[in-house]
Amino acid sequence: MDGRLDPGSIHTTVLLHEVIEWLRPKPGGRYLDGTLGMGGHSHALLERAGQGAELAGLDRDAQALALAGERLAGMGDRAHLFRLPFSRFEEALDALGWETVDGAVLDLGVSSLQLDEAERGFSFLSDGPLDMRMDPDCGPSAADLVNTLKHGDLARIIRTWGEDPLAGKIASAILRARDKEAIMRTLRLAEIVRLAYPPKMRHTARNHPATRTFQGLRIAVNREAEELEHYLQAIVGRLAPGARLAIISFHSLEDRAVKRAFLADAKGCHCPPHQMHCTCNGVPSLKVLTRKPLIPSDDEMARNPRSRSAKLRVAERLGPDGEEA
Incomplete structure (x- = not known):
């Protein structure tokens, strides 16, 4: 034993199977993981996508980024890691020269690495400095x-x-x-x-x-509400037609924000609610694929109690004319 931490043993990736099935990763695709964590979703995405697929992974926690790097080391130069909050994902894509991505995932949960380490100050069950900063x-x-x-x-x-x-x-x-x-x-x-x-x-x-x-x-x-609001406003413009966006939330405020943003982009019109006729000529940019949020199976909740409150919503990017790609 070399004393190094095993990312897979620290944190159990939530709704992993569901995310991969809905994102449908493919060879040669480009993917974005805005909340890299221990690299669980990223590793599975690259593994399923196969030859030529690449991924940009972001996290503002240096410790998580280092552990994810170890987990993704076997993927070689297919995984590009950045120490950035997910709201600044466009900086990563621009650095790589990527105009768009073929799929994106966001897991808004706090990782077990942060919750279980008393010194990070996230838990009310163990004594530590009152910190709570992800960075x-x-x-x-x-x-x-x-x-x-x-x-x-x-x-x-x-x-x-x-x-x-x-x-x-x-x-x-x-x-x-x-x-x-x-x-x-x-x-x-x-x-x-x-x-x-x-x-x-x-x-x-x-x-x-x-x-x-x-x-x-x-x-x-951690300014999480502002982070999510900015991401939801910016991400759709960086999705290729047919690309899918999967977001996992863990409390009602986040889930409502994701739901509202998806529905607004699926509607297309951004005129004031009291206005009787559309004058903005908006075109739908998303198709909502999950009418209700997906939740973990009973088996997953039994294996990982922290997954109990997880909710997954998925949407697909439409073409420029609002038609399916």
Whole structure:
């Protein structure tokens, strides 16, 4: 044993079979994985596509990128890896000289590498510095937000991105606690949030009371909503006719954003909703292939409990005239 981590043993790729079947990778195709992670989807895409296929893989986590590089080493120069957030995918495509790709996948989940390493500060179940940055070298940490934001801003993050109805109460508890001592550790924040819940709700909650607060802070720290919005606006223009786009989301906010974007591009018209007649002459650019999101099988959920909330939506790029390629 050389002590190196095995990417496949760290993280189980979610909905792997479904993504590959829907993307239909082919020899000579060019593919984009905007959230490389441990390289599971990328490896399977190149393996299925076969001869001449290439892939651009992006991740802002240097550790994940290095591990994915080991996993994809056997693919030689067919895999091109970039340390970039997925919203900046066009920089990678431009660097490769690719106008379009033949398929793209985005997995919006937090990897097991990040969740299971206490030092990354994502988990409320193990003690570590309150960080939550997917790129530890970039931007303010969760501790920065928790210890500096005003009550209204903090409550807005917990309410909007965490979808917790007790956001105001939780924000008040955080402010009282930080007045005594800065909140720098994950377990301390988790306990503050837990005690902000009324005892009855605490005992009957299906999940840990801090689940939604940690989700909201993570989304804010990594600007995940803005990242997804930019990606959804830009990716369709870089898909070749007939190319398919597969996006896996893990909470309702993400899934709604993907659903709305797919439906808008499938409709084509971008006139205001109150306008009776279309004047923009918009042409549909996508065909939605999954009327309802696909979810993991019972077997996959049993093998990988973290896949339970995963939802996959797939769309196909139409031709310039709005017809199927």
